[in-house]
Amino acid sequence: AQTVTQSQPEMSVQEAETVTLSCTYDTSENNYYLFWYKQPPSRQMILVIRQEAYKQQNATENRFSVNFQKAAKSFSLKISDSQLGDTAMYFCAFMKPWDSYNNNDMRFGAGTRLTVKP
Amino acid sequence: DAGVIQSPRHEVTEMGQEVTLRCKPISGHNSLFWYRQTMMRGLELLIYFNNNVPIDDSGMPEDRFSAKMPNASFSTLKIQPSEPRDSAVYFCASSLEGAYYGYTFGSGTRLTVV
Numbered sequence: 001a002q003t004v005t006q007s008q009p010e011m012s013v014q015e016a017e018t019v020t021l022s023c024t025y026d027t028s029e030n031n032y033y034l035f036w037y038k039q040p041p042s043r044q045m046i047l048v049i050r051q052e053a054y055k056q057q058n059a060t061e062n063r064f065s066v067n068f069q070k071a072a073k074s075f076s077l078k079i080s081d082s083q084l085g086d087t088a089m090y091f092c093a094f095m096k097p098w099d100s101y102n103n104n105d106m107r108f109g110a111g112t113r114l115t116v117k118p
Numbered sequence: 119d120a121g122v123i124q125s126p127r128h129e130v131t132e133m134g135q136e137v138t139l140r141c142k143p144i145s146g147h148n149s150l151f152w153y154r155q156t157m158m159r160g161l162e163l164l165i166y167f168n169n170n171v172p173i174d175d176s177g178m179p180e181d182r183f184s185a186k187m188p189n190a191s192f193s194t195l196k197i198q199p200s201e202p203r204d205s206a207v208y209f210c211a212s213s214l215e216g217a218y219y220g221y222t223f224g225s226g227t228r229l230t231v232v
Contacts, residue, residue: 037220043207044225044226045209047222050219050220052218093220095218095220105151105163105166107163108161110160
């Protein structure tokens, strides 16, 4: 079974600074998909960024980027120029490719609570 | 598109009562997922449907929980009878089979059983 581990329950960063959130996962699959979701106090789950395991290039979305290390099974999220609106819970998630015979649900880590301080 | 729509947003009920949570997925999405979020256990998958058919319900905690998807645009999660330990936020999410851009989540239903 796939497991996702986020070892940092809480983090804080000063506004305009850079912060990195860690995520590791365990799988025997070669192809899979990784995601970071943001959950602000409104509790809405918002997709921040996604990475396909067969792509070596790290995904980037504006101020958000990932460091994907496939061999180490590591998928960290870097937030540059942190803003107050980035304050939220961040969840790392793993998903296998679609297979009609097996489970294809998304597995989530426990989350990291990020606080951006003014 | 209005996104995934869940109702109600908040529900407070007494122990022993029946509770029904509702979800309307994004039009055209053929996979639907019910998750439960608690402080202790995080986000847990309860059940998911593909083309209206339940594929995996191994996460449903016990027989008090049941889920249906009578058509492509509607699903329900029912708890009968409810217990205080069922208090949590329940999320519905939908996606397209084979589309790996992730799930789109609803805004969740916060259930409190007193």
